Amino acid sequence: MKKYFRHIGIIVWKDILLEFRTKETLISMFMLAVLILIIFIFSIHLGKIKALDVAPGVLWIAIIFAGTIGLNRSFLNEKENDCLLGMMSTPIDRTAIYFGKMISNFFFMAIMEIFIFPVFIVFFNLPVQNFPGILLITFLGTLGFTACGTLLSTMSVASVKLRYMLPVLLYPLILPVVIAAVHSTGALLYGKQLSDIAQWLKLLISFDIIFMTASFLVFEYTLEG
Amino acid sequence: MYYLFSAYGLMLFILFAYIARVNIKCGSLVAKAEILTNHQRKEISIIDSSNVRIGLIGLAFVFILIALYMALVWSPDAKGEPPTYRILYFHVASANMSYVGFFITFIGSILYLWKKDLRFDRWAKVGADLGVHFCALMILTGMIWGKQRWGAWWIWEPRLTMALVLMVIYIGYLILRHVMENPVTTAQYASVYGIIGFIDVPLVHYAIKLWGKLMHPVVTGGGKNAGLAPEMMLTLQVSIVAFLVTFCAMYIVRLHVDSLEADISRYNAVRKEG
Numbered sequence: 001m002k003k004y005f006r007h008i009g010i011i012v013w014k015d016i017l018l019e020f021r022t023k024e025t026l027i028s029m030f031m032l033a034v035l036i037l038i039i040f041i042f043s044i045h046l047g048k049i050k051a052l053d054v055a056p057g058v059l060w061i062a063i064i065f066a067g068t069i070g071l072n073r074s075f076l077n078e079k080e081n082d083c084l085l086g087m088m089s090t091p092i093d094r095t096a097i098y099f100g101k102m103i104s105n106f107f108f109m110a111i112m113e114i115f116i117f118p119v120f121i122v123f124f125n126l127p128v129q130n131f132p133g134i135l136l137i138t139f140l141g142t143l144g145f146t147a148c149g150t151l152l153s154t155m156s157v158a159s160v161k162l163r164y165m166l167p168v169l170l171y172p173l174i175l176p177v178v179i180a181a182v183h184s185t186g187a188l189l190y191g192k193q194l195s196d197i198a199q200w201l202k203l204l205i206s207f208d209i210i211f212m213t214a215s216f217l218v219f220e221y222t223l224e225g
Numbered sequence: 226m227y228y229l230f231s232a233y234g235l236m237l238f239i240l241f242a243y244i245a246r247v248n249i250k251c252g253s254l255v256a257k258a259e260i261l262t263n264h265q266r267k268e269i270s271i272i273d274s275s276n277v278r279i280g281l282i283g284l285a286f287v288f289i290l291i292a293l294y295m296a297l298v299w300s301p302d303a304k305g306e307p308p309t310y311r312i313l314y315f316h317v318a319s320a321n322m323s324y325v326g327f328f329i330t331f332i333g334s335i336l337y338l339w340k341k342d343l344r345f346d347r348w349a350k351v352g353a354d355l356g357v358h359f360c361a362l363m364i365l366t367g368m369i370w371g372k373q374r375w376g377a378w379w380i381w382e383p384r385l386t387m388a389l390v391l392m393v394i395y396i397g398y399l400i401l402r403h404v405m406e407n408p409v410t411t412a413q414y415a416s417v418y419g420i421i422g423f424i425d426v427p428l429v430h431y432a433i434k435l436w437g438k439l440m441h442p443v444v445t446g447g448g449k450n451a452g453l454a455p456e457m458m459l460t461l462q463v464s465i466v467a468f469l470v471t472f473c474a475m476y477i478v479r480l481h482v483d484s485l486e487a488d489i490s491r492y493n494a495v496r497k498e499g
Contacts, residue, residue, distance in 0.1 A: 148421070151417070151421070152418075155401075155414045155417065155418075158405070158410060158414070159404065159405060159406070161404040161405075162401070162404050162405065165397075165400055165401065165404060168397050168400055169397045169400075169401060169418065172390060172393045172394040172397055172422075172425075173394065173421065173422065173425050175390055175429050175432065176425070176428040176429050176431070176432035179432040179433070179435075179436050180432055180435075183435075183436065199435055200435070203428070203431060203432055203435070206428070207428055210424060210428065211421070211424075214420065214421050214424055215421075218338070218417045218420060218421070221338055221413045221414075221416065221417050222413070222414065222417055
C-alpha cells in the first residue's frame with residue numbers, strides 16, 4: 001500500500017516538474033479563465049443585472065472550460081514520444097497512473113483557481129464572505145471534475161477526432177457537479193451557511209466517491225487502446 | 226386535434242422510416258455478405274433467422290394498429306383535458322422503451338468488458354441507438370403535449386430536463402463510437418463510457434430534482450399518471466406492449482445488420498492479409 005502511494009507520488013511529481021519548467025498549461029488555463037470572465041461581463045450588462053445572480057455560473061463556466069484545456073494537455077504530453085507506453089510498461093499498478101494523473105490535474109486546476117478567484121471577486125465587485133465554505137465547494141467540485149475528466153481524457157488521446165470530442169463526452173457527465181457547485185457557491189455568496197446547502201454538499205461528495213470508484217474499476221480498459 | 230394528429234404522424238413516420246431504413250440496408254448487406262462469405266457463417270443464432278425478423282415486424286405492426294385504435298378511438302375523453310392528452314399513451318411508452326435501450330447498453334457494456342466478446346458490444350451499441358431514437362420520440366411528443374397544455378414548447382421542468390440530459394449523454398456515446406476506427410478499441414472505450422454514463426444517471430436525476438425545486442416551487446403538471454380511468458390504464462398498457470414488440474423487432478433487425486457488417490469487415494480483413 002505504501003508502495004502504491006509512492007508510485008502515485010512519483011507520477012504527480014513528474015507532472016509538476018514538467019509543468020513548472022514550461023508553465024504552458026497553467027498560463028493558458030488562467031488566461032482562458034480571465035478572458036471568459038471578461039467576455040461574460042461584456043455580455044451581461046452588470047448595471048442592470050444583479051452581479052450575485054450571475055457570478056457563480058460565470059465562475060464555474062470559466063473553471064470548467066479552463067479545466068478542459070488542462071485535461072487535454074495532460075495526456076497529450078504523455079502521448080508525445082510515447083511516454084504513456086513507457087509509463088504503462090513500468091512495474092506499477094495501472095490505477096496508480098489514474099490517481100497520479102488525477103491528482104496532478106487537480107493540483108493545476110487548484111492553482112489556477114487560487115489565481116482566478118481574486119480576479120473574479122474584483123471584476124464582479126462581490127462581498128468576500130463564507131470563504132472556507134466556498135473553498136470546500138471548489139475543492140469538491142474540482143475533484144469531481146478531474147475524477148471524471150481524467151478518465152475521459154485518457155480515452156480522448158487515442159485519436160485526433162476524439163480529442164476534439166472531449167467536451168461533448170465530458171460535459172453531460174459532469175452536469176451534477178456544475179449544478180451543485182453553481183447553486184451552492186451562489187448561496188454562500190448570498191451569505192447563507194454551510195448547513196443550508198447540506199444537500200448539495202452530499203451530492204458533490206457522492207459524485208466524487210462514485211466517480212473515483214468507477215474510474216478505479218474501469219481505468220485499465222482506457223489504456224489498452 | 227391538430228396537435229394530436231401531427232404527433233401521431235410524426236411518431237409513426239419516425240418508427241417506420243427507421244425500420245425501412247434498416248431493412249433496406251439489411252437487404253443489400255445480406256446479399257453482399259452471402260456473396261462474400263459464401264454462406265459460410267459460423268454462428269447461426271436467432272437474430273439471423275429471417276422468419277423471426279419478419280414475424281416480429283408483422284406482430285409489431287398489428288400491435289401498433291391495435292394500440293392506435295385504442296388510443297385514438299376507444300379510450301374515453303379525459304375530464305377537463307384537451308384531446309391531446311391521448312399523446313400520453315405513446316409518450317409514456319416511448320419513455321419506457323428509451324430506458325430499456327439504455328439499460329441494455331449498460332448490461333452489454335459490462336458483459337463486453339467481462340467476456341471480451343464483440344457480440345455484447347453490438348448489443349450495447351444497438352441499445353443506445355434505439356434508446357436515443359425513443360428518447361427523441363418521447364421529447365417530441367412531450368413538447369407537442371406541452372404546447373397545448375402549458376402553452377410553451379419547452380419549460381425547464383425537472384422531467385423534461387432529465388430527458389434532455391439523458392439524450393445528450395447517449396448521443397455522446399454514439400459520437401464516441403462514430404469517430405473511432407479500430408473495432409476493439411471502440412468497443413472498449415464505448416463500454417467504459419456506457420458504464421459511467423449509466424452510473425451518472427441517478428446523480429443527474431437527483432441534481433435536477435433539487436435544482437427544479439429551486440426553479441419552480443410548485444411542479445407543474447404533477448401527477449400526470451394519477452387518476453387514470455380503467456380504460457385508459459388498459460390502453461396505456463396495450464400501447465406499452467405494442468412499443469415493446471416494436472422495440473424488439475427493431476432491435477433484432479439492427480442486431481442482424483450489425484452482425485452482417487462485422488462479418489463483412491472480418492472477411493475483408495482476412496482477404497487483405499492474403
